[in-house]
Amino acid sequence: MDKVVYLDNNATTQVASEVFAAMKPFLTEEYGNPSSMHTFGGKIKKNIDASRQTVCDLLSANDPSEIVFTSCGTESDNTAIMSTLRSYPEKKHIITTKVEHPAILSLCKYLENLGYRLTYLDVDEDGLLDLNELKSAIDYDTAIISIMHANNETGVIFPIEEIAEIARMRNVVFHTDAVQSVGKIPFRLNEIPIDLLSLSGHKLHAPKGVGALYVRKGTKFSPFLIGGHQELNRRGGTENVASIVGLGVAAQLAKKNFDDENTRVRKLRDKLENAIVEKIPNVRVNGNKDSRLPNTSNIGFEFIEGESILLKLDEKGVAASSGSACTSGSLMPSHVLRAMGIPFTFIQGSIRFSLSCYNREEEINYVIEQLPGIIKGLREISPFTNKKS
Amino acid sequence: MWDYTDKVKEFFKNPRNVGEIENPDAIGEVGSIICGDALRLTLRIDKKTGKIIDAKFKTFGCASAIASSSALTEMIKGMTIEEAAKVTNQDIANYLGGLPEEKMHCSVMGMEALEVAIANYRGAPVKKAMVGEERIICKCFSVTDQKIIRAIKENNLKTVEEVTHYTKAGGGCGKCKPEIQKLLNEFWEKEETKIIQHKEVPQKKKLTNLQKIALIQETMEREIRPQLKADGGDVELIDVDRNKVYVKFLGVCLGCPAAGVTLKELVEAKLKEFIDKDIEVEEVK
Numbered sequence: 069m070d071k072v073v074y075l076d077n078n079a080t081t082q083v084a085s086e087v088f089a090a091m092k093p094f095l096t097e098e099y100g101n102p103s104s105m106h107t108f109g110g111k112i113k114k115n116i117d118a119s120r121q122t123v124c125d126l127l128s129a130n131d132p133s134e135i136v137f138t139s140c141g142t143e144s145d146n147t148a149i150m151s152t153l154r155s156y157p158e159k160k161h162i163i164t165t166k167v168e169h170p171a172i173l174s175l176c177k178y179l180e181n182l183g184y185r186l187t188y189l190d191v192d193e194d195g196l197l198d199l200n201e202l203k204s205a206i207d208y209d210t211a212i213i214s215i216m217h218a219n220n221e222t223g224v225i226f227p228i229e230e231i232a233e234i235a236r237m238r239n240v241v242f243h244t245d246a247v248q249s250v251g252k253i254p255f256r257l258n259e260i261p262i263d264l265l266s267l268s269g270h271k272l273h274a275p276k277g278v279g280a281l282y283v284r285k286g287t288k289f290s291p292f293l294i295g296g297h298q299e300l301n302r303r304g305g306t307e308n309v310a311s312i313v314g315l316g317v318a319a320q321l322a323k324k325n326f327d328d329e330n331t332r333v334r335k336l337r338d339k340l341e342n343a344i345v346e347k348i349p350n351v352r353v354n355g356n357k358d359s360r361l362p363n364t365s366n367i368g369f370e371f372i373e374g375e376s377i378l379l380k381l382d383e384k385g386v387a388a389s390s391g392s393a394c395t396s397g398s399l400m401p402s403h404v405l406r407a408m409g410i411p412f413t414f415i416q417g418s419i420r421f422s423l424s425c426y427n428r429e430e431e432i433n434y435v436i437e438q439l440p441g442i443i444k445g446l447r448e449i450s451p452f453t454n455k456k457s
Numbered sequence: 458m459w460d461y462t463d464k465v466k467e468f469f470k471n472p473r474n475v476g477e478i479e480n481p482d483a484i485g486e487v488g489s490i491i492c493g494d495a496l497r498l499t500l501r502i503d504k505k506t507g508k509i510i511d512a513k514f515k516t517f518g519c520a521s522a523i524a525s526s527s528a529l530t531e532m533i534k535g536m537t538i539e540e541a542a543k544v545t546n547q548d549i550a551n552y553l554g555g556l557p558e559e560k561m562h563c564s565v566m567g568m569e570a571l572e573v574a575i576a577n578y579r580g581a582p583v584k585k586a587m588v589g590e591e592r593i594i595c596k597c598f599s600v601t602d603q604k605i606i607r608a609i610k611e612n613n614l615k616t617v618e619e620v621t622h623y624t625k626a627g628g629g630c631g632k633c634k635p636e637i638q639k640l641l642n643e644f645w646e647k648e649e650t651k652i653i654q655h656k657e658v659p660q661k662k663k664l665t666n667l668q669k670i671a672l673i674q675e676t677m678e679r680e681i682r683p684q685l686k687a688d689g690g691d692v693e694l695i696d697v698d699r700n701k702v703y704v705k706f707l708g709v710c711l712g713c714p715a716a717g718v719t720l721k722e723l724v725e726a727k728l729k730e731f732i733d734k735d736i737e738v739e740e741v742k
Contacts, residue, residue: 375519399628
């Protein structure tokens with residue numbers, strides 16, 4: 069392979085060429101400020117509104133005014149939670165899960181230190197929630213339920229339709245971090261009573277540095293970034309025009325690509341996964357296979373460590389990621405896989421492959437060809453394998 | 458992405474001396490899968506000369522763990538047991554042209570396996586047993602006080618973070634960090650060095666009484682009360698008399714058996730940190 073085989077699309081994605089082309093004028097000649105009174109700047113507002121419309125369409129939301137552009141998924145997540153807590157100052161209880169992205173989890177730990185009461189819902193070995201646990205956790209004091217839609221590490225999808233109904237019935241605000249799922253699976257926000265939803269541009273072929281927060285009409289809102297009147301007074305700061313335009317085009321492309329994602333990409337992912345399970349002994353697929361993103365596969369390779377696997381793959385020009393301790397930036401391996409109760413022998417050697425619509429079958433064939441040798445080589449070095457495996 | 462030297466990359470790509478010596482004269486095993494790295498070192502030793510004729514390794518771990526293990530085997534081949542016993546983790550790291558700070562524990566693992574193997578040659582078991590007074594400080598990674606003190610001493614470590622990089626202690630749940638800090642304090646006090654742990658704190662201006670009370674209140678609001686409230690407790694400032702601060706515990710702190718510890722290690726420690734090292738806190742019942 070002369071080009072990198074990029075199988076790390078849950079980390080970030082390639083900017084689509086259509087997206088880049090649409091952005092370019094706003095990084096060159098069209099540099100006006102959309103808030104300006106003069107035509108040169110003011111006319112740009114309609115480009116932002118066009119993006120608002122396509123993001124609204126992607127989510128099947130009722131009204132484009134429900135979309136607030138932000139700088140990233142983390143800002144959307146933080147805004148959703150902080151806005152709700154400020155809107156209900158008398159309520160001090162937050163419900164989330166043990167497997168959220170740090171954008172939620174670290175914020176929740178911070179709020180816990182400030183005196184908020186937190187409930188972190190457990191997951192089972194498949195990475196799934198027990199909704200009865202959620203139901204019994206809600207009380208008079210609950211300000212917000214924040215539960216991700218699809219897990220970034222395993223791709224496991226939570227039933228946000230049911231969760232949204234539960235939250236609605238108990239009159240609690242529901243936020244979902246949908247950074248990994250938006251663009252990969254269709255949404256029907258006109259039918260599902262989700263109050264707040266976070267998404268990030270660079271996970272769906274828009275550039276880094278742009279995200280959005282969906283705020284259902286009627287949801288109490290208090291800005292996180294306090295400043296000018298931009299975004300209907302909901303987010304201060306001059307708009308990142310080029311990136312917002314890019315996100316708008318990416319949303320259009322994603323809507324068009326749903327079929328491809330759920331047929332061709334899914335098939336490629338399954339091919340890769342099945343081949344690995346078939347060709348390599350002592351492996352396990354982490355996460356429920358039925359309720360899962362079409363592009364993600366998290367596989368544990370027993371007796372070896374993830375960083376070594378990644379570096380060997382890197383030598384062969386394959387980019388993936390791992391939940392092992394050595395790659396997590398801390399000394400503990402993936403909090404998601406630990407919450408699922410996956411044996412340490414598999415967690416340390418867990419690799420996440422995440423595909424996109426740009427992956428081709430020959431790339432997958434190449435990985436299937438290379439991987440068994442890499443795993444075998446590392447297992448030969450490992451003290452936990454005996455000679456026969 | 459770690460910044461590995463070319464030598465680390467080379468030893469990871471083409472590791473020397475992988476495998477196991479059959480009927481070895483010495484075996485050293487350290488680490489576990491839970492810890493994230495493990496090493497099994499086997500040695501062939503010439504009984505007459507005491508020279509290490511051959512060394513092989515098997516390692517579970519990241520690139521730097523594999524490289525450190527392989528480097529170790531290269532280094533000790535040809536050494537006598539006495540010479541090998543002097544090899545330190547710094548020697549292994551130097552041999553590789555250095556390791557990222559966060560990965561220094563890989564070189565420590567190499568040194569430990571070598572020690573266990575040498576002890577094994579002299580009659581000890583292949584796995585290191587806990588000896589005498591040793592005490593586990595970090596439960597997540599089973600790191601003992603002896604190992605931490607040794608790492609502090611041999612690598613001139615000054616902060617808890619550095620100890621974590623070298624021994625992994627404190628890298629899991631983090632609950633043992635105060636204990637690591639205590640070991641650091643004790644060690645450096647004993648060494649009678651004048652090194653201050655963090656950075657030189659500029660001499661604070663003398664405060665008026667009113668300023669001091671305001672500062673105490675502010676510190677309690679920001680640093681102390683949120684922590685207690687998180688556990689359902691609270692604390693109230695009652696009075697200040699020169700450097701004596703009187704406080705009253707509220708909520709679950711009332712009658713809590715750990716209240717005395719909280720008083721010293723949280724309330725008093727924070728006030729000392731932010732206001733005056735001579736402050737003493739007393740509880741008013």
